[in-house]
Amino acid sequence: MEARPIPAFYCCYLLRSTAYPSSIYVGSTPNPVRRLGQHNGHSKGGAVRTSRKTLRPWEMTCVVTGFPSKIAALQFEWAWHNPHITRRIPNEQRITKPVLKTRKSRKTGRTREGLVRPRMSLTDKINNLHLLLRVPSFSRWPLQVRFFCVDAYQAWRLWNERVNGSIRGGINISLDLKQLKAVDNDGEFDMSTRAKGKRKREALGKGGIEGLDVGYSELKGHVQKGVLFLAKDEALECAVCAKDLGSKTAMTLLCPQEDCRTASHMSCLAAKFIEDEGAGAAVTPISGRCPGCREELQWIDLIKELSLRVRGAREVARMMKKLRVPVTKNAAASHHEAPTAVQEDATNPNKDLDYMRAPDDSDDSLPEDWHCQDDNDDDMMSVMSGHSAQSDGIEAASSPKRFPSPPKLPAVIEDSDWDDAELLD
Structure with missing residues (x-):
């Protein structure tokens, strides 16, 4: 099985029906804009639970981002969807309790009792999200939460003031409202490919789900620096253990700062970050300062660049050419x-x-x-x-040919959205 780099973007999301606000849905996707269009019937896909026309249109109230892998996002999605039975939440901290219900068999007429999922509101989902960010299984993950609806963000703040357990300081919670004028989603599918691409670029960083960057653009400078820096024929030493780095193409972490030439073994830098943090029992660090320039670095950013440089040959070539x-x-x-x-x-x-x-x-x-x-x-x-x-x-x-013909480039068709992940809904 081919090893893939850490995905550029993967999130868990919470949908709410605008027609019936009591109807909610939890899912995961690498592309929130495309996925929301599928749930609303603008393109093929979506889920059976969101396919009823009486519930459409759906709105995305919030997303949880920063998952280190696709599997990690699916684990979080299942725990968020089943907070009454997930093992990630200790029984004494569980907010949502399973409901014991008696059912009668139509064939045999016998009755039996079983646990069923209780019906949950938007507030219940947000409260359980707050709990999941505090439990040991997810508390050290580099997660971020973005809210796109004011009432959902207010429900978060109210619950945050009520509970005693506080969330780790590195987890960023923000209200990300759309700054652009409202656009008719139906008209988007009649636009040309060039017009769609232009509108996506203009919307980046301007709030809402359209403003989310789902690509590797933030890592472009870091990756280019790594390729050029490691391509030089010179011996490099680890900034932590002062030993030779050996093979430059694997397990070498580089500081993303433009003027910093610090390089380290992954194991050495991880041990230093954990030691500086004082989390002796931790396996993976969260953040730390560069041994060279002393800038604050996020561990997930260093690992994502390493995985892209080592495993993402096509993505790196696209950035460099x-x-x-x-x-x-x-x-x-x-x-x-x-x-x-x-x-x-x-x-x-x-x-x-x-x-x-x-x-x-x-x-x-x-x-x-x-x-x-x-190339962008x-x-x-x-x-x-x-x-x-x-x-x-x-x-x-x-007319006669006056210039030599340029070399023909092979056509490469890729699907960077990982459509297979959407079938898990």
Whole structure:
């Protein structure tokens, strides 16, 4: 089985029916916007419990993020959905008790007693969420909670004031309201791929579920620094034990600060963080200060970058490469009138990546009407690739070929959303 890096994003969410607010639903997903559209019937998928048209539309009241793996998110989801029987909650701390109910068999007519799940309100779910963040099984996980509804956030604050047990300080609880104007979700599916991508980028960081970053963009600078730093032919020592790091490609943690050159063995840095924290019985640290620059570092950020660098070859290559796309005749004419080409000089932040190009990708062999394309715009990549293929055919038929043909890149189709995880609902 192929080892995968830590997912860029995975969350547990709490839905509420806007038509019948007493109807709620707990689930997990790597893409909240897409998943909410499935629950509301905008695309295929969703769950049977949310498929009734009388309950739609559903709204996402809050999400719990920061899970170190997909399995961890599913474990938390099950405990949140079954707080009356989960072993994660001690019996003496349990808020929701199982209900003993007598049932009669239609075939035999016999009656028997059994435990059933009690009916829970939104407040009950939030109270149990507060409890799960305090129990030993989840208290040291790097979790964050975002609320998208004011009443749900107020219910959280009221319960937080009532209970005696406090939540660990590193767990961030926030009210993340949408800052953009309301957009008709039905109209989104009539938009072009390019328009969808542009709107997603504009919504990032501006509140609501549309503002959540579900990709690896936050790790891009850290990963690029790690690849370039470890590619240098020089001996490196662990900043904790002062021994040689050995193989640079595995189990080496790097400080994400741009000017810091600190590198450490994973086991050495983990032991130091736990020692500094004073949590002797802990297995995994939460955070600590860099031995070099003394900046506060989150352990999950270091591990996520390591797993992406070691296991995510495709994602790393996508972050590191420079894509060049041939422009059309009209664009080339305007390009010669008003040059906007990126110069490969000291002002170009990507000049250090030249050593990763293929030998036939040098600037001298490229025609003048080529320009650099930003790798972050996946939707633009697909649009320009198809357009360039059509324009090449037109030029070949109408005029002689003046420039060498660019090398054809193999088409790669990936599903970074992990649709198989959605079948577990």
